Amino acid sequence: MTEFKHQSALEAGFRMPGEWEPHSCCWMAWPCAEAIWGDYLPKTQQGYANVANAIAAFEPVRMLTPPGSVKRARSLCTEAVEIIAWDLDDAWMRDMGPNFLTNGQGELAASVFHFNAWGGKYTWYRKDAAVGHRLAEAMGIRTFSSPVFMEGGGLNVDGEGTLLTTRQCILNSNRNPGISLEDAEQELCAALGLKKVIWLQGDPDDTETDGHVDGLACFVRPGVVLAETDPESMPGTAHHEAVQENIRILETATDAHGRRLEIHILPAASSVGNLGDRFCRSMVNFYIANGGIIMPAYGNEGDEAAFEIVSRCYPDRKVVQVDVNHIAYGGGGIHCITQQQPA
Numbered sequence: 001m002t003e004f005k006h007q008s009a010l011e012a013g014f015r016m017p018g019e020w021e022p023h024s025c026c027w028m029a030w031p032c033a034e035a036i037w038g039d040y041l042p043k044t045q046q047g048y049a050n051v052a053n054a055i056a057a058f059e060p061v062r063m064l065t066p067p068g069s070v071k072r073a074r075s076l077c078t079e080a081v082e083i084i085a086w087d088l089d090d091a092w093m094r095d096m097g098p099n100f101l102t103n104g105q106g107e108l109a110a111s112v113f114h115f116n117a118w119g120g121k122y123t124w125y126r127k128d129a130a131v132g133h134r135l136a137e138a139m140g141i142r143t144f145s146s147p148v149f150m151e152g153g154g155l156n157v158d159g160e161g162t163l164l165t166t167r168q169c170i171l172n173s174n175r176n177p178g179i180s181l182e183d184a185e186q187e188l189c190a191a192l193g194l195k196k197v198i199w200l201q202g203d204p205d206d207t208e209t210d211g212h213v214d215g216l217a218c219f220v221r222p223g224v225v226l227a228e229t230d231p232e233s234m235p236g237t238a239h240h241e242a243v244q245e246n247i248r249i250l251e252t253a254t255d256a257h258g259r260r261l262e263i264h265i266l267p268a269a270s271s272v273g274n275l276g277d278r279f280c281r282s283m284v285n286f287y288i289a290n291g292g293i294i295m296p297a298y299g300n301e302g303d304e305a306a307f308e309i310v311s312r313c314y315p316d317r318k319v320v321q322v323d324v325n326h327i328a329y330g331g332g333g334i335h336c337i338t339q340q341q342p343a
Contacts, residue, residue: 008190009144014101014109015193018159019288020221022343026055026289027097029131029337030065030073033090035124036330040275043326045069048091049076050322051287051294051334056080057320058289064088064131089128092332094214095151096128097339098136101144101193108342110136110143111191113150118209119174146191148184149175153212153336155188158219161195161256163188168202168211175210195256200246205239208278208331215282215333216246220313223259225250228284230268266309269298278331280324285333286310288317288340296333297321 009015030048031037037044052061056078064086065073073083095118098110112132117125136143154169170176170184185197202211209215217227227250233240250263269281283306286295293314297303303321311319324333 009101009109009111010190010193012109012144013103013193014107014111014144015103015159015161016099016101016111016155016157017342018157018219018221019340021159023059023290023340024343025060025062025341026287027093027135027339027341028052028061028063029086029088029091029093029097030063030069031091031330032066032069032088035122036090040326040329044330045072046076047322047324047326048337049073049081051324051327051337052081053078054294054320054322055287055289055292055338058292064093064135087127088131089125092128092153092336093339094153094336096131097152098132098143099152099155099192100339100341102342108139108141110139110141111146112136112143113146113148113191115151116149116175118151119149119172121208144191146187148179148187148191150188151209151212152339153209153214153332155192156213156218157192157194158222158255160222161193162219162222163192163194163197164200164213164217164219164225165197166200166202166211166213166216168204169209169213172210198249198253198255200249201242202246203239203242212336214285214335215280216243216284217250218284220264222257223255224262224264224313226264226266226284226310226313228266228268228282230281232268232271264309264313266306267302269296269302269306270300272300273298273325275325275329278329280328280331280333280336282333283310285335287334287338288314291317293317293319294334295319295321296324296328298325298328299323
């Protein structure tokens with residue numbers, strides 16, 4: 001593995017593209033942790049396969065899969081999904097995998113943060129913590145290592161130098177004790193080729209990821225943000241106030257080019273049918289594919305309204321909904337289990 005310790009991605013001229021820019025493929029990982037999924041594991045595996053198959057209609061999908069699960073994955077995924085034998089602890093590719101970068105010469109690189117299972121929520125994560133570097137090495141691409149602990153679900157970029165993230169996540173003492181906002185901002189910009197960070201508060205009710213931004217907001221395109229609200233939140237609660245503060249921050253923010261943001265609102269899914277305390281109700285937690293959007297469906301009345309909002313935001317893409325209930329059980333959604341590789 002070639003590792004450049006003394007030059008950051010920013011200094012080397014690399015940047016993290018917007019997720020709507022063309023992809024060469026989507027990376028996923030096969031769920032295998034019975035300690036997380038319990039009796040739901042077979043249904044969760046079917047859910048992952050459904051997401052992979054939906055994405056594969058738009059772009060190639062490469063699924064890292066524990067050797068003992070290759071036969072099962074192959075039986076549920078279409079031939080358009082490449083199954084790659086790989087040692088794993090579990091399956092949150094967005095958070096453990098490399099963050100792919102490109103430069104003006106069309107070169108691909110990887111930016112890798114330290115991974116400690118969302119601030120030590122779990123004690124078994126050695127294999128997953130190695131995925132970022134191992135995959136970059138297997139691909140033979142240049143690798144930039146960040147000294148901070150962070151997950152890909154805590155990051156969303158506009159491709160033009162602006163990052164959305166949350167204070168709750170990267171400034172958390174369970175990841176980066178003692179780090180200042182200024183130092184965190186400098187490290188994130190250096191690691192991802194950025195110029196500006198917009199800091200949202202997070203969500204105090206999200207104790208699984210500590211307020212990952214991919215459950216709260218995302219760039220639709222430069223200058224345009226889709227932000228989530230929760231119609232069920234009770235005024236006066238910490239959750240309600242944090243969600244409202246996130247919106248206020250976006251309303252007053254400017255991006256790396258000094259533009260005020262155009263904001264669209266997407267309500268979270270209903271809590272009806274939740275499968276436990278970790279259950280992820282985020283509708284903004286979707287994957288942007290080449291020509292498509294793969295977004296959550298929960299089987300309740302909010303699905304249709306969310307579909308219409310996302311379709312209006314992406315008029316040039318086909319929006320496909322996939323049931324995520326047995327993925328959401330683990331604390332995440334479609335964006336959490338995918339990682340785009342830019343073309």
